[in-house]
Amino acid sequence: MADSGSTVVVCMDESEHALHALKYYASYIHKPNNKVVLLHCGQYVSFNYGSVSLVPGNPSLVEKMINEEENRINTLLKRMEQELKNLEITNGEVVRIHGEAGHEVVEKAKSLNADLIVTGSRGMGTIRRTLLGSVSDYIVHHSHVPVLVCKHPDFHHKQSKEDNK
Template identity: 40%
Template sequence: MAEESPKKTGKNVLIAMDGSKHALYAFEWYAKNLYHPDDNVIMAHCAEPGVNIPPTTMMTGNTAMVDSLLEQHERNAKETLQTIDAAAGKHNIKHVLERLHGPPGEAIVKAADSQNADMIVAGSRGFGTLRRTIMGSVSDYIVHHSKVPVMICKHDDEHVKLK
C-alpha cells in the first residue's frame, strides 16, 4: 500500500493591514470566522513614505522638513506594527509581520505571490465613486490582480453613508 502524503491543514493567509479601523475590522472578522490554529498568518503592512509630504515642501528643497516628515512617517509605521501585533495577540494568533514597499495594491499582490498565500484578507474604506476614481482603490486592485481568492470586509460605519 502506498503512503499518502501528509495533508496540509492550515492556509497561508495574507492580511493587508494599514492600522485603520477598516483593516482591523477585516482582521477581527477573519479571526472570529475563518481562522484555524494551523493557519500561517502573514500580517502585511504597506506604508509609502512621501505620500503625506506636500509637493511644495519637496520643491522648496527644505531637507530638514522632509527629514522630519519621513521620521514622523517611520514613527507612525512602528505604531501601526504595534497595533497589528496587539490585535493578533488579543486572539492568540501566531503571525509574521511583513513590511511592504511600493504602491499598496501592487505590493500586497506581489507579497501574496511570494508567500504562496492561499487567500488575501483586506478591509475596504468605502470611498465614494469620485474619490475612488481619483485615488484608485487598493481593495479593487487586489481583487482584480490577485491569483488567489480575496476577502474584502466592508465596515458598516462607512458603507452606510454611501446609501
C-alpha cells in the first residue's frame, strides 16, 4: 500500500467478530493517511425467521416494524461512527449498503477503488458454511483486491471428524 494512503473497506455488522476485525486493522495495519470505510448491510432482522418471511397483514404494524428496524440500524451506525472516533481513525466514514452482503461489499469496494477489504469470520465448520454460505468466503473468492479475514481469538471452531470428510 502506498504512502499516500489507501482506501480500506471494513465489513461491519453487530457481531463481536466484526468489531474484532476493525480493532485488529486499527492496531496492526492502519496508517493515519488511510481512508477507512465501514460498510454495513442493514437488513430487517424481525421480518425474517429462517427461510420464512414474517410480514403481518396489518399495514400499521408493518410500518411500526420497519420504523423499529430502521431505529435499530441507525443506532448501530452511530455506534460504528463512535468506534471510529474511539480508535482515533479520523479519515473514516460509515456507509450503509443494501442487498446480499458479500456481493454488495465487493461491488462497493470496486466503486471506492479500495486497496484492501477487512472482514471478520464467525468460524463456522465446513458443513455449516456449505449449507448457510459465508459472507467472508464470498468476499475472498470474488474480491478484486486483497482480503484480510480476522478470526476472533475467543471463538475457535473445533473441527469435528465430519468436517474432515
